[in-house]
Amino acid sequence: MSVKSITRFLIISSAALFCNTANSQILNELGSVHGNFQIDAAYYQKDTIIDADPGSELFRYNAFGNINYSKGGFSAGVRFESYNPPLLGYLPGYKGSGVPYRFARYQHKDIDITVGNFYEQFGSGITLRAYENRGLLYDNALDGMRVIFTPKNGITIKGLVGKQRTYFSLSPGVVRGIDAEVNIMDLFDSILGKSKTKVIIGGSFVSKYQEDQNPTLVLPQNVATGAGRITIIRGGFNFNAEYANKANDPSYQNKYSYQQGHAVIASASYGTDGFSAMLSGKMLDNMSFRSDRDAQNTIAMINYQPDFSKFHTYSLMAYYPYATQPNGEVGGTGEIQYKVKKGTWLGGKYGMDITLNASAYFATDTIGIAPINDTLRNFKYSTNYSNLGEEYYHDFNIEITKKLNKKLKLTVMYANQFLNQSIVQFNTPDKEEHPDIKSHIGVIDLTWRYKTGSAIRFEAQGFFADYDYKEHAIDANGNKNITSNTGSWASALIEWTPNTHWSITVADQYNYNNPVISKRVHYYFGMIGYTNGPTRVSVSYGRQRQGIFCAGGVCRFVPSSSGLNISISSSF
């Protein structure tokens, strides 16, 4: 951390201290100051058994603090961030400290102006989404200016221009966008009267400019994308659809293909007391859109290609997660939720919740050379929309939750998953090195509330890889060149919350039939957490298995690690 940033922070802190000495009456007139912060720090150990090697920098941390000031319609804020170096598994480019986020905003009646950094989303995000997820260290904030104009109830017009954050600086391309949304019923309420059906239509146009410095290719410097969308809501029924088109946009991501991009996204849902059904589908073809055509990972992404697959919270269910394939995919997700009524044979005294969820995603059926196989920069291909390509992912799962009596609550869950990991995670057709992962996963989760405010939770999970090990025989040293299939896992966890402040967790994950015999080891883990109001502190120690974490449609690999972790977060 540089001396400059510390000084900056101390100045802000002492300014705050000064405010504190003023009495609260004056403070109210001066406006209010609020903020939050979080520090996640780790002291890593080398652990040869699980191949955890933190290198020479054993102490690492991710930290940030926001300070916001507001008075009436005016607000302003800064965020200080520091990673020296970032925790293992985060992009090393974040190494450093600074104030990458600062803004001033004024809202008055029909106008809302922001200068500096801001986050924004147009429609489903397919043309533009400047977004942050601090836990995943995903931050594509725009730095520029935004105006939101609401001339009449039911009409919203947004215009913006700026450059996107890339680590502690900005990406080279300029992003310009406009979005308009009309809530037809709100607009014509006075004429049509209160309608039960709501119809909202919207359209967006986003363009980027990046200079062409490529010595061999003639690259488009301005690339535009446009989209139209509609939402219809009536009672418990919801329908959403958006269509987007992108001009030719050769990039590192699409192997410099001059193909245009298309996207169709639609979802429908129905919900009533005790029952709901939802279906989402999408077809994405070459819609990756970045303000730096050479960027990788989560850097400089202008848009968001939605992912509807279930966001699992049990660790082994999420061991091989899916992420939208930026070059193209077709698929959908459906979900049915049903609440069995109290007092029925199945429902018993307290009722029972059942959730059925299914997802399946495939490659687009490309004719000619698909970008993934294109080594010759054969810039164009055509897509056969009536057919599906190879399977990328599926996840069929069922979850049942039932309160057994006043003290016991049980959740059981089963999933059948498939992941084409060579394409989805490693972006290569090499199936020998990265075989498809087929699995059956089971979870049992039991909470025992033994007295008011005190509970013990037991959790058992099993990940059963459906995989033919004979085919990939192991050599005399027990080493087979399978780097990305770790076989089956079993895990157990006990979490004790003696009161509402403290929690103690112990867990073990056992990689009991890793194809490499020497890697059949235990990943033990212990954690103590303390919460008081908005403040949370936790200390944990143990092994963390390698895994894939996905954010914004891009997955990143987090290596195995072992060590001590401390996390502090609060808001004020």
Next chain:
Amino acid sequence: MKKLLILSSAIILSLSAFRSSDGDKIPSATVKKLDGSTTNSNTFSNNGKPIIISFWATWCKPCKKELDAINEEYAELVKETGVKLIAISIDDARSSGKVVTDVKVKGWTYEVYIDENQDFKRAMNVNNVPHTFLVDGEGKIVWSHNSYAEGDEEKLFEHVRKLAKGEKIAGH
């Protein structure tokens, strides 16, 4: 380690300094109703009665546990104190379509909004969900709590009852 110490002490210093500013009004941000229309958070009101603001997400198990636990006593609590619960979903484009189905199937009668790009979450300085706030009859934020442990709702009910009687809540 030294770096961390400097950083944390700077932060803790500022934290202690800002404590006295508790009791501010709900900040301004645009949130979406389940019928698709938008509204500003600074218009949240409950006729001089307390408001619970609870940040949650469809993928957050503890959040749903908390809202379910509150739901079991909610009708009675409303009758007794006139409280209103405003549930703010921070689901992003991936899962915001599930908010309406989750709310319907669970039979929650809360006022629900979607904070799709987390404008309101940022304005309220929420780090992680669940995060629950209490707003008194004058529209001032007087209490907040991060995370959920079994039984946390009892404390919340206690605070709501105090607020409804016009009493102050001591500390966190």
